[in-house]
Amino acid sequence: MSTKYVFGKDKHKKIGELLKPLAKKVLLVYGGGSIKRNGVYDDVMASLKENGIASVELQGIQANPRYEKVVEGVAMLRKENFDLVLAVGGGSVIDTAKAIAMGAKTDDVWSFFANGGEPEAVLPVATILTIPAAGSEVSPDAVITNKDRKLGYTSLQIRPAVSIVNPEIFMTLPKNQIANGVCDMMSHIFERYFTQTEHTDLIDSLAESTLKTIMRNALILMKDPKNYDAWAEVSLGGSFAHNGFLGCGRVQDWGCHGMEHELSAEDEKVAHGAGLAVLTPAWMRYVYPENKGMFFQFATNVMDIKSERDTDKTILAGIEKLQQFFVALGQPTTLRELGFTENSPLEQMAKKGAGEGFLGNFKPLYWQDVLNIYKACL
Amino acid sequence: MSTKYVFGKDKHKKIGELLKPLAKKVLLVYGGGSIKRNGVYDDVMASLKENGIASVELQGIQANPRYEKVVEGVAMLRKENFDLVLAVGGGSVIDTAKAIAMGAKTDDVWSFFANGGEPEAVLPVATILTIPAAGSEVSPDAVITNKDRKLGYTSLQIRPAVSIVNPEIFMTLPKNQIANGVCDMMSHIFERYFTQTEHTDLIDSLAESTLKTIMRNALILMKDPKNYDAWAEVSLGGSFAHNGFLGCGRVQDWGCHGMEHELSAEDEKVAHGAGLAVLTPAWMRYVYPENKGMFFQFATNVMDIKSERDTDKTILAGIEKLQQFFVALGQPTTLRELGFTENSPLEQMAKKGAGEGFLGNFKPLYWQDVLNIYKACL
Numbered sequence: 001m002s003t004k005y006v007f008g009k010d011k012h013k014k015i016g017e018l019l020k021p022l023a024k025k026v027l028l029v030y031g032g033g034s035i036k037r038n039g040v041y042d043d044v045m046a047s048l049k050e051n052g053i054a055s056v057e058l059q060g061i062q063a064n065p066r067y068e069k070v071v072e073g074v075a076m077l078r079k080e081n082f083d084l085v086l087a088v089g090g091g092s093v094i095d096t097a098k099a100i101a102m103g104a105k106t107d108d109v110w111s112f113f114a115n116g117g118e119p120e121a122v123l124p125v126a127t128i129l130t131i132p133a134a135g136s137e138v139s140p141d142a143v144i145t146n147k148d149r150k151l152g153y154t155s156l157q158i159r160p161a162v163s164i165v166n167p168e169i170f171m172t173l174p175k176n177q178i179a180n181g182v183c184d185m186m187s188h189i190f191e192r193y194f195t196q197t198e199h200t201d202l203i204d205s206l207a208e209s210t211l212k213t214i215m216r217n218a219l220i221l222m223k224d225p226k227n228y229d230a231w232a233e234v235s236l237g238g239s240f241a242h243n244g245f246l247g248c249g250r251v252q253d254w255g256c257h258g259m260e261h262e263l264s265a266e267d268e269k270v271a272h273g274a275g276l277a278v279l280t281p282a283w284m285r286y287v288y289p290e291n292k293g294m295f296f297q298f299a300t301n302v303m304d305i306k307s308e309r310d311t312d313k314t315i316l317a318g319i320e321k322l323q324q325f326f327v328a329l330g331q332p333t334t335l336r337e338l339g340f341t342e343n344s345p346l347e348q349m350a351k352k353g354a355g356e357g358f359l360g361n362f363k364p365l366y367w368q369d370v371l372n373i374y375k376a377c378l
Numbered sequence: 379m380s381t382k383y384v385f386g387k388d389k390h391k392k393i394g395e396l397l398k399p400l401a402k403k404v405l406l407v408y409g410g411g412s413i414k415r416n417g418v419y420d421d422v423m424a425s426l427k428e429n430g431i432a433s434v435e436l437q438g439i440q441a442n443p444r445y446e447k448v449v450e451g452v453a454m455l456r457k458e459n460f461d462l463v464l465a466v467g468g469g470s471v472i473d474t475a476k477a478i479a480m481g482a483k484t485d486d487v488w489s490f491f492a493n494g495g496e497p498e499a500v501l502p503v504a505t506i507l508t509i510p511a512a513g514s515e516v517s518p519d520a521v522i523t524n525k526d527r528k529l530g531y532t533s534l535q536i537r538p539a540v541s542i543v544n545p546e547i548f549m550t551l552p553k554n555q556i557a558n559g560v561c562d563m564m565s566h567i568f569e570r571y572f573t574q575t576e577h578t579d580l581i582d583s584l585a586e587s588t589l590k591t592i593m594r595n596a597l598i599l600m601k602d603p604k605n606y607d608a609w610a611e612v613s614l615g616g617s618f619a620h621n622g623f624l625g626c627g628r629v630q631d632w633g634c635h636g637m638e639h640e641l642s643a644e645d646e647k648v649a650h651g652a653g654l655a656v657l658t659p660a661w662m663r664y665v666y667p668e669n670k671g672m673f674f675q676f677a678t679n680v681m682d683i684k685s686e687r688d689t690d691k692t693i694l695a696g697i698e699k700l701q702q703f704f705v706a707l708g709q710p711t712t713l714r715e716l717g718f719t720e721n722s723p724l725e726q727m728a729k730k731g732a733g734e735g736f737l738g739n740f741k742p743l744y745w746q747d748v749l750n751i752y753k754a755c756l
Contacts, residue, residue, distance in 0.1 A: 001379050002380060104592075199607035199610065199612045201591050201594070202618070206584055208587070209584050210580065210589045213579050213580040233580050235580045237580050250388075
């Protein structure tokens with residue numbers, strides 16, 4: 001995990017010092033005005049200035065970030081020489097920064113999202129996290145939406161060189177954003193945890209520990225969103241959820257992420273975390289018969305269900321308890337609550353998600369399976 | 379954690395391919411003949427040759443590695459140009475390789491062990507692990523003995539660039555070496571886990587998971603030393619125990635390591651793991667009143683002791699169960715079994731270990747404390 005990961009109170013004020021060996025001029029990418037309201041913007045500018053680092057700004061990145069902003073950023077790289085792209089924001093801002101960095105020597109960044117491959121050169125990326133959720137501060141991944149296609153790209157070249165996580169910054173987040181972030185990071189663990197690979201004791205138990213720590217502390221935050229210590233656990237957990245080590249030595253799934261991407265591609269108002277909160281329990285109920293041992297382990301080790309002789313009963317109690325946890329976070333339980341109905345183009349979305357093949361690995365989900373799960377969530 | 383960590387069956391045969399971008403000529407450091415008997419040496423030479431990498435050998439590194447071998451290796455660096463030091467062995471071989479690498483531009487490597495500071499240049503180090511124990515394959519540390527001083531040195535400059543862990547290689551290890559390795563890696567977790575730092579939920583639970591996974595699989599290995607899957611869990615656990623992430627955000631202890639180093643400095647036949655197995659339960663009984671909550675957590679979460687209203691009883695049951703685990707591995711419970719008696723220079727060792735100050739942090743151990751613990755172990 002090559003990212004220099006800097007964690008703790010006031011740490012964002014070190015950005016200039018940390019970037020000094022890497023950059024004389026940075027492209028600063030951020031979203032709306034929240035970093036101006038909470039003082040982070042001023043702190044960053046002061047630290048950059050103090051360390052002699054110039055910056056040019058690209059702002060207005062929105063949730064489910066769009067390729068247009070990447071094009072805009074790449075055009076800026078053509079006009080001036082930048083050494084690094086600095087993202088101050090959440091997953092959308094960081095992913096946009098990564099995609100812009102891929103445009104160091106090419107204007108056609110989208111071709112890598114659509115067709116894979118490695119850009120000839122990528123600028124280094126640094127991040128200051130403003131919402132713990134996507135794990136993009138430590139991951140080699142980015143997800144960008146272009147027209148109606150929401151696609152992911154993965155390369156070690158886009159893993160951030162430096163990331164700063166200061167839990168103090170999260171204390172003003174509204175509860176729905178806390179909830180969405182928690183659901184996203186939990187899903188990053190689920191996508192790795194649920195596997196048909198055998199003999200994965202150590203990583204299984206690390207995943208279980210990370211899930212339980214996030215869940216316990218997320219409930220504290222719903223009552224007390226300014227609790228620094230709970231934020232520290234949740235945000236460190238969010239980074240560990242996606243820094244790669246919980247995926248070591250196992251076939252990963254990523255079916256729920258694939259299904260969710262179609263929801264927010266269809267309606268960009270759908271928050272990724274909310275979509276995952278709806279889909280995940282339905283996915284679990286649909287796929288658990290493929291490996292009851294794995295889901296029994298989840299129910300007893302993560303959800304603390306007392307095991308019963310009736311395996312299915314224990315498993316279903318675990319899934320139900322997880323859904324109730326999402327409800328306690330204020331998340332919906334149905335697609336209807338997210339605005340979908342029988343009249344939504346569910347079949348079309350399922351076909352777009354699964355493509356000619358399938359989503360996921362725990363149980364390969366062909367488009368008919370995806371449609372079944374969507375319908376079960378209505 | 380910057381080490382490129384390559385894990386799995388047959389992976390040591392990739393060494394040439396992995397080193398090709400880094401080196402044209404390597405100094406190959408190893409111990410006795412075991413790597414020649416088990417075929418690892420031939421595999422390594424074939425892979426280096428196939429990738430056009432020349433090598434010169436320094437062999438004969440022993441347990442509790444001595445500075446003389448470092449001097450010998452540094453002299454070899456002066457005669458020919460090497461790009462990298464390749465260690466094929468356990469912690470002693472890897473630590474020797476790290477110390478030699480520190481001699482890229484200086485003959486006086488010992489001064490850094492004695493006085494700290496950073497060498498002007500360090501050659502990159504690569505490792506192929508032959509016994510999981512010390513965690514040196516992922517750590518920025520080395521421990522070297524010079525005359526009667528056994529000292530550690532830490533710098534990110536000596537963290538290996540590449541490490542290969544293939545559990546197949548461990549299948550021929552004798553049981554006492556398995557036991558010593560397991561005790562060492564468990565101690566690496568204990569030294570981080572037992573802390574007075576508060577609000578460390580996530581790392582606590584990751585440490586607990588790693589300990590439990592190592593212990594469960596170590597007992598499998600005592601019955602079935604050729605069990606690949608158990609070796610995979612134990613050896614991955616050994617690397618995670620010492621790659622640094624279990625030490626994030628907490629004051630660490632390292633008192634038991636400090637006390638043990640004096641045992642094997644006094645008598646180099648004392649295996650580090652065996653010394654730790656004797657000292658650790660005694661240390662726990664001596665220090666637990668400083669923070670009963672921490673040891674209660676250990677007893678219930680790691681040792682699976684059913685908690686009782688009598689806190690001390692629960693804690694002591696946890697420590698006793700740990701000691702019985704060490705016994706199940708075939709470890710001694712007293713210093714007498716390691717050859718020490720009332721006539722051993724225990725006071726002198728305690729004074730040398732604690733110096734003018736103290737060992738450890740959970741409870742600072744002045745020389746009188748260290749002597750008390752040594753005596754409690756007789």
